[in-house]
Amino acid sequence: MKLITAVLLVLVLAACSSSDKTRQPNKIAIVVSTLNNPWFVFLAETAAKKAKELGYESKIFDSQNNTALESDHFENAIAAGYDAILFNPTDAAGSVASVTKAKKAGVAVFCMDREINSKDAAASQILSDSYSACIELGKLFVKSLNQKGNYVELLGIVSDNNTWNRSKGFHSVVDNYPGLKMVAQQSADFDRNKAMEVMESILQAHPDIDGVFCGNDAMAMGAYQALVAAGKADKVKVYGFDGAEDAINSIKEGKLTATAMQFPKVIAELAATYADEFFKGKTDFPKKLPIPVEVVTTENIDKFIAYGKKD
Amino acid sequence: MSISKYRSTLTKFQSSIALFLLCLALSLLSDKFLTVDNGWNVLRQISVNICISVGMTLVVLTAGIDLSVGSMLALSGAIAAGLLKFGIELPDNDLYIGFTILGTIVTGILTGSALGFFNGWVITKFKVPPFVATLAMLTIARGLTMLWTKGYPISSLGNEFGYIGTGWFLGIPVLVWIAAIIIAASIILTNKTSLGRYIYAIGGNENASRLSGININKVKIIVYTIAGALAAVGGIMVTSRLDSAQPNAGMSYELDSIAAVVIGGTSLSGGRGTIMGTVLGAIIIGVLNNGLVLLDVSPFWQQVVKGFVILLAVIIDKVNSKAE
Numbered sequence: 074m075k076l077i078t079a080v081l082l083v084l085v086l087a088a089c090s091s092s093d094k095t096r097q098p099n100k101i102a103i104v105v106s107t108l109n110n111p112w113f114v115f116l117a118e119t120a121a122k123k124a125k126e127l128g129y130e131s132k133i134f135d136s137q138n139n140t141a142l143e144s145d146h147f148e149n150a151i152a153a154g155y156d157a158i159l160f161n162p163t164d165a166a167g168s169v170a171s172v173t174k175a176k177k178a179g180v181a182v183f184c185m186d187r188e189i190n191s192k193d194a195a196a197s198q199i200l201s202d203s204y205s206a207c208i209e210l211g212k213l214f215v216k217s218l219n220q221k222g223n224y225v226e227l228l229g230i231v232s233d234n235n236t237w238n239r240s241k242g243f244h245s246v247v248d249n250y251p252g253l254k255m256v257a258q259q260s261a262d263f264d265r266n267k268a269m270e271v272m273e274s275i276l277q278a279h280p281d282i283d284g285v286f287c288g289n290d291a292m293a294m295g296a297y298q299a300l301v302a303a304g305k306a307d308k309v310k311v312y313g314f315d316g317a318e319d320a321i322n323s324i325k326e327g328k329l330t331a332t333a334m335q336f337p338k339v340i341a342e343l344a345a346t347y348a349d350e351f352f353k354g355k356t357d358f359p360k361k362l363p364i365p366v367e368v369v370t371t372e373n374i375d376k377f378i379a380y381g382k383k384d
Numbered sequence: 385m386s387i388s389k390y391r392s393t394l395t396k397f398q399s400s401i402a403l404f405l406l407c408l409a410l411s412l413l414s415d416k417f418l419t420v421d422n423g424w425n426v427l428r429q430i431s432v433n434i435c436i437s438v439g440m441t442l443v444v445l446t447a448g449i450d451l452s453v454g455s456m457l458a459l460s461g462a463i464a465a466g467l468l469k470f471g472i473e474l475p476d477n478d479l480y481i482g483f484t485i486l487g488t489i490v491t492g493i494l495t496g497s498a499l500g501f502f503n504g505w506v507i508t509k510f511k512v513p514p515f516v517a518t519l520a521m522l523t524i525a526r527g528l529t530m531l532w533t534k535g536y537p538i539s540s541l542g543n544e545f546g547y548i549g550t551g552w553f554l555g556i557p558v559l560v561w562i563a564a565i566i567i568a569a570s571i572i573l574t575n576k577t578s579l580g581r582y583i584y585a586i587g588g589n590e591n592a593s594r595l596s597g598i599n600i601n602k603v604k605i606i607v608y609t610i611a612g613a614l615a616a617v618g619g620i621m622v623t624s625r626l627d628s629a630q631p632n633a634g635m636s637y638e639l640d641s642i643a644a645v646v647i648g649g650t651s652l653s654g655g656r657g658t659i660m661g662t663v664l665g666a667i668i669i670g671v672l673n674n675g676l677v678l679l680d681v682s683p684f685w686q687q688v689v690k691g692f693v694i695l696l697a698v699i700i701d702k703v704n705s706k707a708e
Contacts, residue, residue: 109632114535231683260683265626266633270429274677277422278414298626302550319539
């Protein structure tokens with residue numbers, strides 16, 4: 074019985090793949106670190122949309138924040154005859170091997186948003202610089218608190234390198250001001266519910282705080298709700314990161330103080346365009362192309378929409 | 385009183401004693417812990433886990449397990465939020481169906497019940513081990529949540545819907561009322577009804593129960609359906625509290641709820657355990673989460689500490705049940 078099933082399965086697979094033999098048009102694989110976060114969903118979908126506009130078939134692969142799974146996706150994409158990979162790496166160091174493998178197989182890899190620790194494995198890296206963005210947010214944070222007060226930091230998933238890039242960028246500025254005291258630093262896993270719970274508890278221990286710095290917008294929303302419930306929302310400045318829809322709306326309504334807008338649309342569309350140019354024969358792409366992150370506040374909010382600028 | 389009697393009293397109250405010691409230690413370490421405000425805080429925070437864990441307890445009592453509670457919670461919450469915010473539009477027929485708050489809540493709970501029923505059906509009909517069947521449901525329901533939400537949160541659901549998650553009734557948070565009602569109902573179910581007796585009997589000895597004429601499949605299907613329905617109630621609670629249905633809501637909630645069940649002294653091999661034990665287990669986890677943040681323990685250490693508490697609880701339980 075098992076043997077028959079296995080044979081049938083192989084036959085079905087063979088039938089599926091053999092019909093592909095005659096393909097000519099180039100195909101694009103889109104490998105993203107996770108689809109469990111709206112920001113990456115937007116990145117992947119925008120890349121797929123742009124690829125389609127340019128006339129290419131594309132498929133999205135979800136690495137679920139797991140470099141091993143990511144490596145499997147690369148192997149499958151190479152075997153399935155994809156010609157380019159638009160790639161959002163799971164880990165700067167752990168993803169290099171996969172990219173090198175693709176390069177050897179003649180598949181061009183274009184990194185989106187996050188960097189890999191290799192100068193020449195990827196055809197190009199279009200990067201969003203979390204670290205510098207958090208330096209800018211840090212400066213604004215210092216200013217909005219008049220250089221003194223107690224604040225709380227909510228970290229993302231502690232095993233995620235983005236968590237620490239953001240935190241380090243922020244602290245590289247804020248730690249220079251002795252008047253600013255971090256009374257609690259806790260992880261809320263980039264999660265809105267966890268952020269609300271953690272913030273509720275922190276507020277018990279430290280009822281007098283002036284600011285909250287959060288590693289992403291979902292946590293900023295959760296922290297804000299905890300502050301509302303405690304009747305302290307007016308007094309505390311809440312900072313997020315990403316430029317998600319909820320956060321943009323909240324800044325518009327004067328609830329959150331600021332967030333950092335990354336430009337996933339720009340990044341994804343550029344990556345797809347590069348792939349198009351690669352198929353047409355271009356080989357000299359900028360090895361690293363940083364896409365500046367902009368700080369969004371009530372003052373410039375009118376220029377922004379979720380995940381980008383107004384056209 | 386003989387030593388063995390001492391021992392059995394101690395076993396009976398081991399969770400209460402552990403909770404008392406934990407609270408005592410935290411009150412000594414932080415003057416912010418033992419306050420009315422913080423008490424409500426902890427109770428609100430654990431109310432969702434209690435709902436899920438009550439369902440989990442019933443499942444575990446039948447010697448089963450339900451790994452899909454977090455995903456069922458996410459899907460039910462997302463469906464309720466989506467229907468409330470957008471209704472159902474059928475442009476082809478020029479039809480729009482709007483939903484009242486009650487309508488969305490009922491639909492959400494029906495969703496969870498249907499998923500739970502499916503779990504029970506697969507487990508009893510095809511003899512799929514519960515671990516595998518619900519593991520499959522874990523990814524199925526998560527995938528359906530992604531499809532329904534398209535990967536984005538559904539937010540701004542309005543103040544009326546938010547009342548469930550943030551409101552107070554007779555001086556007690558609505559979330560705590562819901563948890564209390566579910567606890568009371570499930571205690572009656574397990575102690576006073578024939579269904580409750582069957583649940584314990586099946587977990588104790590499935591073959592003997594079958595021979596004594598209990599319709600095992602029916603009981604199991606009911607139990608998994610209840611677990612799904614309670615996960616859905618949890619989903620409504622979380623969604624209302626956050627004013628947003630998050631596509632990744634309920635991630636790893638199955639672990640928290642299994643931890644609550646186990647710390648509460650329910651045996652994973654079935655037949656032994658109580659709802660009150662689980663409630664105490666959930667409170668212990670909630671107090672621990674709250675206390676570790678109050679003391680500003682590093683997030684790395686928090687994970688280690690929580691793991692050891694679970695381990696300790698199970699070891700004490702093992703030692704005691706051997707002594708019996």
